[in-house]
Amino acid sequence: MELDISKHSLPVFEALASNVRINIIHLLADQPRNMKELAEALGLSSAIISMHVKKLEKAGIIRTDRVPGKGGVQKLCVLYMDRMEIVFPTKKPVSRDFHQMEVSIGHFTDLQIRPTCGLATPEKIIGEFDDPRYFFEGERVNAKILWFYQGYIEYRLSNYLLTSQHPQELEISLELSSEAPFTNSNWPSDIDFYLNDVHLGQWTSPGDYGDSRGKFTPEWWPSVVNQYGLLKNIRITGEGTFLDGNPLSAVTLDDIHVREKQWTFRIAVQEDSDHVGGVTLFGSGFGNYDQDIVFRLAYKENEQKNNEI
Known part of the structure; x- marks a missing residue:
């Protein structure tokens, strides 16, 4: 992905401006995880994890897939991006x-x-x-x-x-x-x-x-x-x-x-x-x-x- 210094790239910059979201990216780089697994790994509630996941998803950094699970359908988070380039004016x-x-x-x-x-x-x-x-x-x-x-x-x-x-x-x-x-x-x-x-x-x-x-x-x-x-x-x-x-x-x-x-x-x-x-x-x-x-x-x-x- 290529970014420039404009308002169009703000969702990506905002998504990266959080230690929690950075940690989520590192976890997903190892393997895809569901919401519960992310919450347990980071010691946070599922509601808070869901908020951070939405920001990363909006920025196009991760994607969520609905897959069958033990208790029914679950959201599986997958790292969607492996590189980005920022072009300065x-x-x-x-x-x-x-x-x-x-x-x-x-x-x-x-x-x-x-x-x-x-x-x-x-x-x-x-x-x-x-x-x-x-x-x-x-x-x-x-x-x-x-x-x-x-x-x-x-x-x-x-x-x-x-x-x-x-x-x-x-x-x-x-x-x-x-x-x-x-x-x-x-x-x-x-x-x-x-x-x-x-x-x-x-x-x-x-x-x-x-x-x-x-x-x-x-x-x-x-x-x-x-x-x-x-x-x-x-x-x-x-x-x-x-x-x-x-x-x-x-x-x-x-x-x-x-x-x-x-x-x-x-x-x-x-x-x-x-x-x-x-x-x-x-x-x-x-x-x-x-x-x-x-x-x-x-x-x-x-x-x-x-x-x-």
């Missing part, structure tokens, strides 16, 4: 000039992949699952989600930097996750990024998320498969390459030949990686971020004094 960047290019998920120019795999538009699946041949269907240009287990996919885009413009930094923003059978939040995958055939670095995706429906995922999309990813920001500067503000590699703007008229961007899951767990790419109309792959090249106009008469 970021400082507004200093205003500056930039070229922005957005590449649609289906506009790839090269690939070499192994199943499991598939792709879809916001309206329907393209072809059939686990058959790479459908990645060459004409309709694939409309794809807004795709996934594969191992291999690479590559995009080509134009660079509109002028000779009078000095590049400051390049930011690449995309939503992605691992690719597990159905979903699995604990499914690590080593994902490598390349720009102009230069290895920018590797990020290990924690999992393939399906604990809640993506904010923009279409209603027809099956609930048992990947729903959303994590938004990752790769920033390449004159000092190195950073992922979400953390150092990723020593690759600089000069190393990637930033003035080339065309760029290639490759996303790969290598066969010899420690964690081969696939990749899912989410574009506009899927996941939690209504965007495709965004490239933003910030620049500064060169100050040249014109002495010509």
Whole structure:
């Protein structure tokens, strides 16, 4: 689950603001328990436990199932969430000039992949699952989600930097996750990024998320498969390459030949990686971020004094 600093996340923060509820979470992490078992373990009345359970249930942290018991139907409490991420508001960047290019998920120019795999538009699946041949269907240009287990996919885009413009930094923003059978939040995958055939670095995706429906995922999309990813920001500067503000590699703007008229961007899951767990790419109309792959090249106009008469 991903939280932000807004009123929509308050039920979760409130649910965690209690020692009793924290203790309930730890108990349920060991095994599901009914109300009576929780009350006995914590030395509290069933009425008080019921109040705390309702708050955790409202926040989506646990769920209660009605199951047969010795005295009839009983409520069994189950821990529903095993991880959450809190996204804090970021400082507004200093205003500056930039070229922005957005590449649609289906506009790839090269690939070499192994199943499991598939792709879809916001309206329907393209072809059939686990058959790479459908990645060459004409309709694939409309794809807004795709996934594969191992291999690479590559995009080509134009660079509109002028000779009078000095590049400051390049930011690449995309939503992605691992690719597990159905979903699995604990499914690590080593994902490598390349720009102009230069290895920018590797990020290990924690999992393939399906604990809640993506904010923009279409209603027809099956609930048992990947729903959303994590938004990752790769920033390449004159000092190195950073992922979400953390150092990723020593690759600089000069190393990637930033003035080339065309760029290639490759996303790969290598066969010899420690964690081969696939990749899912989410574009506009899927996941939690209504965007495709965004490239933003910030620049500064060169100050040249014109002495010509």
